[in-house]
Amino acid sequence: MKWITIKRHLRDSLRSLKRNGWMAFAAISGVAVTILLVGISLALVFNVTKLSHDVESDVRVHVLVEPKTTTKQKAKLETELNDLKGVTKVTYSSKANELKKVVSQYGDSFKMFGGDDNPLNDVYTIKATDPEETMAIAKKAAKLDHVAKANYGGDEAKKLFRTMDSVRNWGVGFSVLLLIVAIFLIANTIRITILSRRNEIEIMRLVGATRWYIRWPFILEGAWTGLLGAIVPLVIIDLGYANVFRAVGRQLASSGYSLMTPGQLIWPLNLTLVVVAMLIGAFGAAISMRRFLKV
Amino acid sequence: MKWITIKRHLRDSLRSLKRNGWMAFAAISGVAVTILLVGISLALVFNVTKLSHDVESDVRVHVLVEPKTTTKQKAKLETELNDLKGVTKVTYSSKANELKKVVSQYGDSFKMFGGDDNPLNDVYTIKATDPEETMAIAKKAAKLDHVAKANYGGDEAKKLFRTMDSVRNWGVGFSVLLLIVAIFLIANTIRITILSRRNEIEIMRLVGATRWYIRWPFILEGAWTGLLGAIVPLVIIDLGYANVFRAVGRQLASSGYSLMTPGQLIWPLNLTLVVVAMLIGAFGAAISMRRFLKV
Amino acid sequence: MLKLLNVEMRYPNGVSALKNVTLTVEQGEFVYLVGHSGAGKSTLIKLLYRELVPTSGFIQINNFDLRQMKEHQVPQLRRTLGVVFQDFKLLPKMTVGENIGYALQVIGKSDAEIKEAVEQVLNDVGLEKQADHFPNELSGGQQQRVAIARAIVNRPKILIADEPTGNLDPQTTEGIMDILQRINGRGTTVIMATHNQQIVDELPHRVLEISGGKIIRDEQGGQYTHEVDNNQKTPAR
Amino acid sequence: MLKLLNVEMRYPNGVSALKNVTLTVEQGEFVYLVGHSGAGKSTLIKLLYRELVPTSGFIQINNFDLRQMKEHQVPQLRRTLGVVFQDFKLLPKMTVGENIGYALQVIGKSDAEIKEAVEQVLNDVGLEKQADHFPNELSGGQQQRVAIARAIVNRPKILIADEPTGNLDPQTTEGIMDILQRINGRGTTVIMATHNQQIVDELPHRVLEISGGKIIRDEQGGQYTHEVDNNQKTPAR
Numbered sequence A, B: 001m002k003w004i005t006i007k008r009h010l011r012d013s014l015r016s017l018k019r020n021g022w023m024a025f026a027a028i029s030g031v032a033v034t035i036l037l038v039g040i041s042l043a044l045v046f047n048v049t050k051l052s053h054d055v056e057s058d059v060r061v062h063v064l065v066e067p068k069t070t071t072k073q074k075a076k077l078e079t080e081l082n083d084l085k086g087v088t089k090v091t092y093s094s095k096a097n098e099l100k101k102v103v104s105q106y107g108d109s110f111k112m113f114g115g116d117d118n119p120l121n122d123v124y125t126i127k128a129t130d131p132e133e134t135m136a137i138a139k140k141a142a143k144l145d146h147v148a149k150a151n152y153g154g155d156e157a158k159k160l161f162r163t164m165d166s167v168r169n170w171g172v173g174f175s176v177l178l179l180i181v182a183i184f185l186i187a188n189t190i191r192i193t194i195l196s197r198r199n200e201i202e203i204m205r206l207v208g209a210t211r212w213y214i215r216w217p218f219i220l221e222g223a224w225t226g227l228l229g230a231i232v233p234l235v236i237i238d239l240g241y242a243n244v245f246r247a248v249g250r251q252l253a254s255s256g257y258s259l260m261t262p263g264q265l266i267w268p269l270n271l272t273l274v275v276v277a278m279l280i281g282a283f284g285a286a287i288s289m290r291r292f293l294k295v
Numbered sequence C, D: 001m002l003k004l005l006n007v008e009m010r011y012p013n014g015v016s017a018l019k020n021v022t023l024t025v026e027q028g029e030f031v032y033l034v035g036h037s038g039a040g041k042s043t044l045i046k047l048l049y050r051e052l053v054p055t056s057g058f059i060q061i062n063n064f065d066l067r068q069m070k071e072h073q074v075p076q077l078r079r080t081l082g083v084v085f086q087d088f089k090l091l092p093k094m095t096v097g098e099n100i101g102y103a104l105q106v107i108g109k110s111d112a113e114i115k116e117a118v119e120q121v122l123n124d125v126g127l128e129k130q131a132d133h134f135p136n137e138l139s140g141g142q143q144q145r146v147a148i149a150r151a152i153v154n155r156p157k158i159l160i161a162d163e164p165t166g167n168l169d170p171q172t173t174e175g176i177m178d179i180l181q182r183i184n185g186r187g188t189t190v191i192m193a194t195h196n197q198q199i200v201d202e203l204p205h206r207v208l209e210i211s212g213g214k215i216i217r218d219e220q221g222g223q224y225t226h227e228v229d230n231n232q233k234t235p236a237r
């Protein structure tokens, strides 16, 4: 394509957008509202996914140390545990400490088992980098010297993993549905505006314009509609998310969970949605015109 | 309005819908996709709300019976507990039984406390009708004779309630956002189709039609567009939900949770969405026409 | 009765299309509106059925004061008028029969009355076979005749026709003029913008000539051309 | 050169608009197409620029075989033609200047060339002041002149005009006819459907008369009316 042709297509597309007034405005606001919904939903789903991982990371491996293990042996064990693949953090809790937990849960009657009567074990608690590896770590830890038993909540944890997995699956499924719906809605909006301009297209053909010469300005106009439609909702989402992050972040702080930071979320989201909106606008226009450019 | 006029408006609106072919089809499919999204989302949110209540109902009050309470006294206590307001179910677990739980959690070393050494209490577990009343029940139960202590998980439970509350709030917030978006999108679609027909409206005015005579067929056409647009997605949702209910129901069965039955969900959802779609279509048309019918 | 007093019309883009037009037409008159392309004929006509509201001045038609009247009265005014638009303005999604019937439907005629009147008028303009066709399936002249049929079907007190024979052959034109004269004979005022010199010259009526937005000639039984005005260039035909 | 052989045109709704039309027009000829409203003139014209494809028969124009040609070649054909459509077909969102410029833009002319050509042609049709107006801000006759300007601006080999003077006063009509004759004098074939008896009679050229979809007369230097055909009713004008 020659440079002058490209310039003309650009000019024609912008001019048409401007002169189509209400129609263009309606199309842009249709895109805007769709993008707003998609943006908010994706931000939600991304955070639910993140939180589900956070929850899973709360599952720890408890390594019970054999009674009568010496301090030196324990030190060696701790090093070995730290060296296991996928381990982030190892914390120690003496059996006295463990007893306190039992007492707080089952009542003071258990206090009588203090001191040497204490039937409990010293415990190392291991946090895994990736919750998926918890099980593997437990198995490896169990084989180390001086380890009585290594468990990670067993069925409870498996159930939690399953639940979080299905939360994520529903989230992904919902996002995909939403994206498909958004693509359809934006393309459909563009389609209706183009349907209403079939006469224009007809006239252009009658005065000798080739199909691509007619198509380009419409495709570009579709892309601008997508772009303009994406800007406002994305600004709203960006500002809104920064606020939500601050507010919810404070609430969550005590629990140890956290939302995605605005930095992590906003740029990928903005970039994706702008590009998607422009592409859908352009493709929507191209596809909608096929009918009129056939014969 | 005279009967013949109503008949004409009905006829004109249906005729116009039929003859507007692709444009009408595009508008209807826009409505359909929007309703599909709203329907699925509402079904999801309703179930999340229900599940969050189910989870809350899992919070029980544990009533520890004083040691040395006789069987007769225990029977009386059980009756009294059953008579408390808001209590659904009372189950009994002997202290021997309780010990088994401890052993399974903390290891065989606790087996030595079997028999008379058992420091635990007999326990009544109470399920409340409404999870919100759990706390009140615990308080009342604590005051009964022979009760050592009545607790309900304390902070843990409060945290759970808070979490479930915010899950529900987000769900409601999201539903409201979604409904507003849907209303806007459907009205906007109708608006674009009407913008593209301003010439028609202009001509009708020029041959002496009053504003309401012009408006009615467009309003009715908007309502049919809403109706036709709602039917297909609702059929899909109805059939789909029946399947999801069966599949997910089986998975959940073991956990004691359950989805809303199709009977509970489908009719309210269908009715609401059909009515909403028709109203938005009609109002969307009426509002979009204002501009053309002013001067 | 139709009366204009010092009417001025300036379009939003600044074009001044009518300047200080004063005019009276009695019930039952037949008036030709002539003038060059762009002189202001259609603008004057659009003022009569209130598609346009004048920038200043006074217009009265069939006892409606067009500047004072409320928006909801406009349909009442238009129902006393029959208008043939220069660009036809047919409803694209209605058949020929429905287009004509619509003008009767809005004034609440019964289906039977509509059916009969539509058949009659389509016969008059020679389109009985096209009743169920859509406008885009008609030739230019056929569309123009549908527009004429719609304008006369409800027997208006004033018939306003903007260039009603521009797309018609001489023979069909003659048929249409017969109809217009017949309607005029029954007491309907006819106001007709036209470029057809032969019609004006051979069927003499009152002639109003507009030039540059001003009425420059108002002559009973006048001819199409006027020596004084057009002497720059001898009209070839 | 333009050639039709046994061309039949039946519309989707069953109307048979052209029957067995055979016709040859040499480069540089000037042809009037006459006939009653609905005779088939516009249909014939639409076949020439391939808005319609004939039900059967053969059409050749400027070495394009219109039945065999590929879809992507159609723009090539149309660029060798200038067409004045009966309903003008102006692009509503483009100004007068842009509308005319568009026909040059699609064949890749430079902005400077376009500007000059548009100014020139607007001058020819007397609309230099309306260059920046939109079509809906023009009178009927002005719109028609824009359509004519667009058709002639790219100096086509064949100019096809469907009723190009229906909305013009006699004086403007004369100006347009001057232009068409001048173009024809430079070697452009002109095919013009018209109802204007005076033009046909006073500027004699080849006359093709269509009636009921058939060519019933093909006469060099013929008159508008033909005694044999129209004897049922004496044309009044």
Ligand SMILES: Nc1ncnc2c1ncn2[C@@H]1O[C@H](COP(=O)(O)OP(=O)(O)OP(=O)(O)O)[C@@H](O)[C@H]1O
Pocket (backbone or CB within 6 Å): C011, C012, C013, C015, C016, C017, C035, C036, C037, C038, C039, C040, C041, C042, C043, C044, C086, D136, D137, D138, D139, D140, D141, D142, D167, D168, D169
């Ligand atoms: N909607 C409009 N906006 C701006 N200017 C307009 C508008 N309509 C017409 N004009 C201008 O007003 C003037 C008078 O136009 P009008 O349509 O009344 O002419 P006319 O006498 O009917 O011409 P014709 O015989 O060509 O139909 C013209 O110069 C035209 O360009």
Ligand SMILES: Nc1ncnc2c1ncn2[C@@H]1O[C@H](COP(=O)(O)OP(=O)(O)OP(=O)(O)O)[C@@H](O)[C@H]1O
Pocket (backbone or CB within 6 Å): C136, C137, C138, C139, C140, C141, C142, C167, C169, D011, D012, D013, D015, D016, D017, D035, D036, D037, D038, D039, D040, D041, D042, D043, D044, D086
């Ligand atoms: N798109 C169409 N679909 C169906 N029938 C049509 C269509 N266009 C034209 N016709 C019919 O074909 C016949 C010829 O129409 P055409 O437009 O060729 O007439 P014309 O000679 O141009 O008439 P006019 O002088 O009124 O413009 C008419 O009977 C008309 O009703």
Ligand SMILES: [Mg+2]
Pocket (backbone or CB within 6 Å): C041, C042, C043, C086, C162, D139, D140, D141
């Ligand atoms: Mg006019």
Ligand SMILES: [Mg+2]
Pocket (backbone or CB within 6 Å): C139, C140, C141, D041, D042, D043, D086, D162
């Ligand atoms: Mg024609």
